[in-house]
Amino acid sequence: MRTIAIYPGSFNKMHIGHLNIIEKAERIFGKGNVIVAIGINPDKNYLEREDPKEIEKRLNRPVITYNKFLHELVEDYEKEGYKVVIIRGLRNGTDLDYEVNQFRFISDFKKDINVIYLTCDKEYEHISSSAIRKIEQFAGTDMTKKYTI
Numbered sequence: 001m002r003t004i005a006i007y008p009g010s011f012n013k014m015h016i017g018h019l020n021i022i023e024k025a026e027r028i029f030g031k032g033n034v035i036v037a038i039g040i041n042p043d044k045n046y047l048e049r050e051d052p053k054e055i056e057k058r059l060n061r062p063v064i065t066y067n068k069f070l071h072e073l074v075e076d077y078e079k080e081g082y083k084v085v086i087i088r089g090l091r092n093g094t095d096l097d098y099e100v101n102q103f104r105f106i107s108d109f110k111k112d113i114n115v116i117y118l119t120c121d122k123e124y125e126h127i128s129s130s131a132i133r134k135i136e137q138f139a140g141t142d143m144t145k146k147y148t149i
Contacts, residue, residue, distance in 0.1 A: 007087040008037040017124035021089035071110035
């Protein structure tokens, strides 16, 4: 049974912190076995959403989109014969608190879900998609090029 790692998120600005987590996951699961899964989060504004095909091209890695619960996406891959591990990236303790709460909800629907938390390298702890969008709003995209992929 082949193991794949799914790195889910909204990635509404894909940035170097995300890439740091992807690269760490690839060191564990192997390049080509980590799938970036862009989900629809009803709490987020998608008017300026990046094109997933463009993200895939820039990352040079598989990118999918999904519009269902995460546990349903996992079950879809399991039906195809994969063992699935969910990758979650952490910047700090606040992220961990949020992720543990999310895990509790997911495990209510799928008790046997596998989740691995990877911490980003120190130089990426301050980077978030929302911070990048805020900088763009006030200073333009030239100021954020160093953070985005």
